[in-house]
Amino acid sequence: MKRLLLPLAALALAMPAAAHVTIDPPQAVAGGYLRATFRVPHGCDGAATERLVVSFPEGVTIARPMPKPGWRLTITRAPLDPPIDNGHGGQIRERVTSIAWEGGPLPDEQYDEFTVMFRVPGHGGEVLHLPTVQHCSGGATAAWTEVPETGRRATDYRHPAPALRVTPPRIPGSN
Template sequence: MRSLPARRLAAVALTAAASVVALAGPAFAHVTVNPGSAAQGGYTAVDFRVPNENDTASTVKLEVNLPMDHPLASVRTLPLPGWTANVEKSKLDKPIKVHGSDVTEAVSKITWTADAGTKIAPGQFQEFRVSLGPLPTDADSMAFKALQTYDNGDVVRWIDEAQAGQPEPAHPTPILKLTKAAGGDDHGVTASASPAAGTHGDSSDHAAAAAGDTKSSDSTARTLGVVGIVVGVIGTAVGVLGLRRKSGGSTS
């Protein structure tokens, strides 16, 4: 009879652990932009992180639509072995000024297609890196609507924008938040904008990539932290259960 409370304690601990995992899981289940923020007016490199959420099919194509209400004059993809990137441009209704020159077209869509033998299998994810800019100075975020295609023909449309005060949609669109540039003026923007003119793009992209790697490390640390909590809860429950059984055995 003395073992009943211990069993209940173990059951509660396991339920709590499962709840922690359930709450942590969805944060890593959507197509996202990483890092999730960048400075207005500057250039950055981001990863479109694509997890495979299908247990029986593999992802073979990703389409990312760039916002044309804030067109980006410079968009470059980083070569990814096993994937072919196709960049589409569209004419702008109104030219934009970049470094004193008129830009009449901008990238409106990027499509990555898996080569033969390449795929994002169940339980895996892939990151697709893009350098882009200059980011708008009159917006606080940019939405990159995405379509994820599986080899069984299924297409998941990550195009739903979250609304204030409402639950997160089932398929939220990837969002890049834009923050005020350091110093509050355009001097830093001009300096960081120079690489996009085609002279020194590598240094800017590497700096942004380093920032992205830091964000990725933070996400990994948070994941390991959650796992540690789960293991600790289960270990405590098992230890208590063992002590209860030992105590019960010694009195009988």
């Protein structure tokens, strides 16, 4: 009996770290466009999720959410000074700072996925953190916003921000 309890206790201690909002896929090519899904595995201590807000760090200029039936979308933007070339003969004058889905509700005992397409900034070899706040009924929140300090891992934190490993762009003709 004691042999069975020790592995179960270890599993129970590991579960909170695995039960956070995550991003899929976990890596993307710098400069490319990514269809990313934020997975919400549960509510807030039994309360249903009613709002999810994903924040985008500087460098992300283009982000487009996928609508979800029963959820209302809000896209928050900030001006870019100076504007940047959009690659199609125009300019991007503002960047997306956050996207919020509000509605649902998503019961605590169910999970769901929230999808967005965005251009991945950077040059490769870095990790992009996308702080995400889950708002639940009754005023409860789960802020998945902790960014690991240098030398630490996301598993060292109780509420790590979803993280995306950025890989360098492929050079045509190289393997």
